[in-house]
Amino acid sequence: MTEPRPLYSVNQFTTPHNSFAQDVEQVARTGGDGLGIWEAKLGSPDDDGAALELMDEAGLRASLCVPAAWSVFASHLSPSPAEPDDRAQAICDSIARLAAFKPACVVVTPGSARDYEDDEAMSIVMRTMERAVEAGAEHGVTIGLEPIRASSGGFIHSLQGSLDLRSALGADELGVIFDVWHLWDEPEIHDVLANNVEALVGVQINDWRDPTRGWTDRVLPGDGIADVPALLRTIANAGYRGWYDLEVFSDDGTYNERYPDSLWLQPHEDMLQQAQDRFADVWARAVA
Helix, strand or coil: CCCCCCEEEEEHHHCCCCCHHHHHHHHHHCCCCEEECEHHHCCCHHHHHHHHHHHHHHCCEECEEECCCCECCCCCCCCCCCCHHHHHHHHHHHHHHHHHHCCCEEEEECCCCCCCCHHHHHHHHHHHHHHHHHHHHHHCCCEEECCCCHHHCCCCCCHHHHHHHHHHHCCCCEEEEEEHHHHCCCCCHHHHHHHCHHHEEEEEECEECCCCCCCCEEECCCCCCCCHHHHHHHHHHCCCCCEEEECCCECECCCCCECCCCHHHCCHHHHHHHHHHHHHHHHHHHHC
C-alpha cells in the first residue's frame, strides 16, 4: 500500500532529564513533527507563552498532551490531589491550560482503582470523564482515554473496555488511545483496531521487552516482541492518519528501578535519534 509520511512525535515522559526547551530542540533536530507535552514540564503558567514560541520556532505541533494529574485515581506517581472530585477539577484545569497549545488530544487514564469497589470506581470514572469531555468541548480540545494493562493495575485495561466506556457515555468527542506496550497482546486486538479506528485519537509507540522487568522497562519500537509493524499495518490500513507518539520508560533510578541497560543512561538526544530510526524502520515494514 502507499501511505503518506506518518506524524511522529515524542512524549515528554520519554526524556525525564531534559527541560522543556531541551525537548523542543532535540525532538526537532532528530526528525520529530510534534511534542507530546507533559504539563509538569511546562513549569509556571506564566512561562506558557515562551513555550509556545519555542515550539513555533522549531516547527513542532502539540500531539498527545498529558495533564500533571493525568489519572482519575491517585497513584504514587501522581499522588495529589488525593480525592477523585479534586482530581477531576485538576484535569479540567489542565485541559483549559493545554488548550493554548492546540493539542491533538489531552490524554486521561482511569489508572488503578484498588481502593474502591468496582461499582463505585466505575461511577467515579464515568463522572470524571463526563467532566473532562465537557471541559474539552468548552476549550475545543479532544479527550483521549488511555487504558492501562491489567498487570499494571489499570481499572480500564483493554481497548475494548475503553470503547465500551465511550459508548456508555455517548460522547463522540471522547476518543481512545492505543499504547503498544499496554495493549499489544489484548485478545483480537487487530480486529478491535480495524473495526473502531474512527475512535482512535492517538497511538503511543514503544515495544515489549522479553522478559520484561516492570512497567518502566520498555524498549524502542522494533526492539521487542510486540510485532509493531503488524499493529501499525492494521491501524494504517483501517484509515488512521493521526499521531504516532513515542512513549518509552526505561528506568535509570528515576522511578525507583535502575536497569543496567536503561535507555535513559545514554544522552537523551542519542536515544531520540535511535528511536526515530527504529520508528522509520517499523513503519517501512508496516507499509511495504
